[in-house]
Amino acid sequence: MKVSEALLKRRSIKAYDTEITLSEDEIRTLLSLALETPSSFNIQHWRLCAVTDPGVRKQISEAAWNQAHLREAPLVVAIAADPKAWKDAERYWRNSSPEVQAKMAGMIRQFYQEERLQRDEAIRSGSLLAMSLMLAATERGWDTCPMIGFDPVKVKQILAMPEDWIPVMLVTVGKGVKPAHPKSGQMPYEEIVFRDSFV
Numbered sequence: 001m002k003v004s005e006a007l008l009k010r011r012s013i014k015a016y017d018t019e020i021t022l023s024e025d026e027i028r029t030l031l032s033l034a035l036e037t038p039s040s041f042n043i044q045h046w047r048l049c050a051v052t053d054p055g056v057r058k059q060i061s062e063a064a065w066n067q068a069h070l071r072e073a074p075l076v077v078a079i080a081a082d083p084k085a086w087k088d089a090e091r092y093w094r095n096s097s098p099e100v101q102a103k104m105a106g107m108i109r110q111f112y113q114e115e116r117l118q119r120d121e122a123i124r125s126g127s128l129l130a131m132s133l134m135l136a137a138t139e140r141g142w143d144t145c146p147m148i149g150f151d152p153v154k155v156k157q158i159l160a161m162p163e164d165w166i167p168v169m170l171v172t173v174g175k176g177v178k179p180a181h182p183k184s185g186q187m188p189y190e191e192i193v194f195r196d197s198f199v
């Protein structure tokens, strides 16, 4: 499947076949593809929890206004991000020469001093990864739904997420049993896309 086909095919699917599960190999393939996502300075802020346990999915669903897709989908990928990942600066350039590694680490440490930027960057990285995951899943015949309709404090507790990590998004993965709603109202291209400046 071409990327353009996957972009057109992907829809948010909210009802899943509870009998169809993903193998461990398939989960690893999907998540490994998602990990090819770019990140600023290659910091890879994302942290993923592949949730397949029905009991844990039920708890997450309860912390998300009982949205049924979280209970039904055989895989829920909880995407979190570590806003302090930049502190380990050298690791992300360890395949480069010592000079490049030192230069990049210095730039990273200088760039990420501001707390708001740390958080923005973590959410940006996790969000980009979510899209990669959904496109990879679409190509491999799975349906998905990105979700932020959950109580972040409760979901952090359920998944024992470290206190300083940020819950970015949940993505359900499975075989849909109902088509997506018709597109609910796309904005006109001309209203969204500007040329050379935003006026």
Ligand SMILES: Cc1cc2nc3c(=O)[nH]c(=O)nc-3n(C[C@H](O)[C@H](O)[C@H](O)COP(=O)(O)O)c2cc1C
Binding pocket: 010, 011, 012, 013, 014, 067, 145, 146, 147, 148, 149, 150, 169, 180, 184
């Ligand atoms: C960041 C984000 C959060 C979302 N949260 C939820 C959610 O909590 N529950 C849900 O059913 N759908 C959720 N959606 C799905 C949107 O409703 C859906 O993407 C949108 O209506 C467009 O439909 P489509 O994805 O089928 O093109 C979310 C989508 C995004 C991108």
